[in-house]
Amino acid sequence: MPMSQPATFVYARLNARLRPLDRAELYGDPLQEALEKSGVGEVTGGGTMQAQSGEIQYCGIDVDAYDLDRAVPLICGLLEQMGAPRGSRLEFEQDGVQREVAFGKLEGLAIYLNGTELKPEVYAESDVNHVWSEIERLMEGVGSIQSYWEGSAETALYLYGDSVNAMRERIAGFMDTYPLCERARYEVIA
Known part of the structure; x- marks a missing residue:
């Protein structure tokens, strides 16, 4: 108006x-x-x-x-x-x-899941939707996934929250044990 x-x-x-x-x-x-x-x-x-x-x-x-x-x-x-x-x-x-x-106050963290270098059975038996929901669950109260990007060699999840360190700490155990997260890389984006 x-x-x-x-x-x-x-x-x-x-x-x-x-x-x-x-x-x-x-x-x-x-x-x-x-x-x-x-x-x-x-x-x-x-x-x-x-x-x-x-x-x-x-x-x-x-x-x-x-x-x-x-x-x-x-x-x-x-x-x-x-x-x-x-x-x-x-x-x-x-x-x-x-x-x-x-x-702007929130910090940002990108997680890049490797889409080409893992064993074929990892891609066949793993689910990126499980990664998303588990990260969301683990980060409750400190951050959330706001978006994503699918590239030819990797998929990025964009996390925003109060602290990059707090977000990484919350998801570390899951990221270290879920097969699809092997060789994931991280980048601070905000």
Whole structure:
């Protein structure tokens, strides 16, 4: 619902590796609902930046803000409450100057499951859905899986939570014993 003031384009760059549907469900749709209620802006789109491999690097949400002074802290606060990772930022122009406001609190951890170098029977007898549900169960209270990526040689699960170390500690025993997790690699992503 556009206000009488002209809209300012605001880009919420989320340091999150999310597929478009996950971005919309976790952040875009709830943000739109909150902005509608406040009357300070509206979500107008979103996007995903991918590496040459096709893996997601980050994603973003486009917002038209009608009251920039109220919209900026509201958007940052809402996205943090929704689980935005560290390293996220709001980008906009104000008074002819390009500005950035950092936000995000959660840490991120990517787990890359090896998809080509394990014994054939491991792939035949193991289930990535079991890996997902077991990680979610073990991380209850400290984090969750927000999205995933399937590449030609590996599958990535993107975990976000209060602490990378706490997430790794919670899942270590399972990761060390479940055959599909053999040769998994980890990368801190936020």
